[in-house]
Amino acid sequence: MTRLVWYRNDLRLRHAGLRDALDSGERVRALYLLCPGQWDRHGVAPARRWYVLESLRELGQGLARRGVPLDVIDAGAFEHCPEVLEDYVQRHGIHSVHCSREYPLNEKRRDQAVAERMSALGVTLHGRDETVLVPPQALRTGQGTPYTVFTPYSRAWHRLLDQAPPLPEQPPRTRMPVTFPGEAVIDSALSQLRVPESVRSAWPPGEAAAQRRLTDFLQKGLPAYANRRDDPGKMGTSRLSAALSAGTLAPAEAWWRARQAADGSAGAAWINELAWRDFYRQIMALFPRLSRGEAFQSVDRMLTWETDEGLWRAWCEGRTGYPLVDAGMRQLTHQGWMHNRLRMVTAMFLSKHLMIDWRRGERFFMEHLVDGDFAANNGGWQWSASVGTDAVPYFRVFNPVRQSRRFDPSGHYIARYVPELAHLDADSIHEPWKTPMLAPDYPAPVVAHQGVRDRVAERFRRARQQLEKSHA
Numbered sequence: 001m002t003r004l005v006w007y008r009n010d011l012r013l014r015h016a017g018l019r020d021a022l023d024s025g026e027r028v029r030a031l032y033l034l035c036p037g038q039w040d041r042h043g044v045a046p047a048r049r050w051y052v053l054e055s056l057r058e059l060g061q062g063l064a065r066r067g068v069p070l071d072v073i074d075a076g077a078f079e080h081c082p083e084v085l086e087d088y089v090q091r092h093g094i095h096s097v098h099c100s101r102e103y104p105l106n107e108k109r110r111d112q113a114v115a116e117r118m119s120a121l122g123v124t125l126h127g128r129d130e131t132v133l134v135p136p137q138a139l140r141t142g143q144g145t146p147y148t149v150f151t152p153y154s155r156a157w158h159r160l161l162d163q164a165p166p167l168p169e170q171p172p173r174t175r176m177p178v179t180f181p182g183e184a185v186i187d188s189a190l191s192q193l194r195v196p197e198s199v200r201s202a203w204p205p206g207e208a209a210a211q212r213r214l215t216d217f218l219q220k221g222l223p224a225y226a227n228r229r230d231d232p233g234k235m236g237t238s239r240l241s242a243a244l245s246a247g248t249l250a251p252a253e254a255w256w257r258a259r260q261a262a263d264g265s266a267g268a269a270w271i272n273e274l275a276w277r278d279f280y281r282q283i284m285a286l287f288p289r290l291s292r293g294e295a296f297q298s299v300d301r302m303l304t305w306e307t308d309e310g311l312w313r314a315w316c317e318g319r320t321g322y323p324l325v326d327a328g329m330r331q332l333t334h335q336g337w338m339h340n341r342l343r344m345v346t347a348m349f350l351s352k353h354l355m356i357d358w359r360r361g362e363r364f365f366m367e368h369l370v371d372g373d374f375a376a377n378n379g380g381w382q383w384s385a386s387v388g389t390d391a392v393p394y395f396r397v398f399n400p401v402r403q404s405r406r407f408d409p410s411g412h413y414i415a416r417y418v419p420e421l422a423h424l425d426a427d428s429i430h431e432p433w434k435t436p437m438l439a440p441d442y443p444a445p446v447v448a449h450q451g452v453r454d455r456v457a458e459r460f461r462r463a464r465q466q467l468e469k470s471h472a
């Protein structure tokens with residue numbers, strides 16, 4: 001009798017499902033279903049595909065040393081997964097499948113269809129909530145409804161974890177080695193990707209690299225995280241988002257080790273970011289309309305968006321004339337990643353200054369981010385556009401110059417990504433249009449900041465009126 005570990009976004013050896021399967025004493029196989037069609041539909045970035053595939057290769061090698069062969073099958077897209085799995089379990093005499101639950105709509109539909117097939121074959125499916133710290137259904141308000149505001153959610157989240165702390169998994173011991181049958185499929189998929197060295201060197205893939213980065217961050221970054229996290233020039237955050245979203249690092253391990261490293265307030269700010277991660281996952285799970293491109297706030301349906309392609313391209317290419325916005329966008333396209341402060345600034349700039357549909361920006365981020373994660377990306381975009389659960393009020397519009405002076409006062413971050421401004425002093429670098437002769441190659445601002453707040457307020461007012469009329 002054989003058990004199967006079906007890997008998805010949990011690409012690691014420190015894995016409860018793998019432990020359960022091995023503890024049974026039965027033969028164990030592992031499987032990853034490659035779905036390039038799904039990646040294409042959702043515009044998943046080459047950087048993220050590369051990170052996943054290289055992490056999968058390392059996982060396959062580690063599993064082989066533990067006596068577990070990892071197969072990789074190109075299933076095309078999610079709708080073919082049930083059929084491919086049915087064939088696989090029959091060929092290998094599998095009676096139990098272990099996997100981690102996933103919450104976006106397409107993933108839930110895939111898993112429902114797989115569950116039906118497995119049940120018909122008499123195969124048991126063991127799901128675990130390993131991609132989150134607190135499962136989406138676990139927390140409810142006093143009225144029994146889901147939390148849709150972060151602060152009360154996070155209080156309940158912290159309380160629950162304090163009462164029942166999650167424990168990290170250990171990698172299984174080595175056993176009689178076997179071959180790694182899936183490597184050729186990985187090689188073939190990798191050969192079709194073009195990923196620049198600037199991305200490869202910034203995001204070492206795999207579980208071992210994620211462990212090293214976590215250890216390094218906990219020693220050097222965590223004590224100062226609360227003070228440095230908002231300064232994009234200082235690299236004061238963990239840069240573990242790619243690892244957490246592909247599952248080379250388990251959130252339970254991140255939580256547990258942060259608590260060990262900094263008991264009390266030093267780790268609290270960072271652990272709170274893990275709460276944001278779970279918060280957006282529970283919203284994604286409990287409000288499936290978000291997976292269909294709808295916003296949480298219904299006013300979004302009535303908002304009108306601009307379609308100026310010149311402005312859109314200026315934003316994508318980091319040529320808006322606002323140095324901080326442009327530095328963020330260039331970091332994204334150069335490195336496949338952007339600092340959180342910049343994600344908020346650039347997202348708000350697109351959806352409020354340029355009034356371009358936030359869904360276009362959400363897609364553009366996915367097309368470039370190594371950590372592209374549907375729930376976090378969607379949550380961040382809706383927050384920035386003031387149409388989400390915990391939405392910032394629509395009249396709040398970040399002033400890109402004030403943000404620049406406050407969060408990159410020395411201008412180091414801007415200078416790194418906008419070289420045509422690198423020679424400017426720490427004052428002029430934030431507003432180069434005031435000394436155009438010193439930065440002749442840099443564009444003038446594509447829109448004025450002044451008046452944006454009124455324009456946004458007016459659009460929201462009109463949209464609300466229309467919504468009310470449509471309900472009347």
Ligand SMILES: Cc1cc2nc3c(=O)[nH]c(=O)nc-3n(C[C@H](O)[C@H](O)[C@H](O)COP(=O)(O)OP(=O)(O)OC[C@H]3O[C@@H](n4cnc5c(N)ncnc54)[C@H](O)[C@@H]3O)c2cc1C
Pocket residue numbers: 229237238239240241242244245270273274276277278280338339340341343344347365369371372373374376377378379380381384
């Ligand atoms: C418009 C927008 C789009 C975003 N898109 C993504 C995305 O596709 N993938 C992604 O992982 N994060 C996304 N975020 C959240 C956040 O920007 C990144 O998680 C963070 O910048 C990653 O850097 P880090 O690992 O150094 O974070 P740290 O500050 O070290 O935080 C630790 C971990 O907590 C989680 N986290 C931190 N902030 C958030 C948040 N606001 N929402 C959800 N989880 C969070 C991440 O897993 C992160 O790795 C987005 C935010 C915005 C505003």
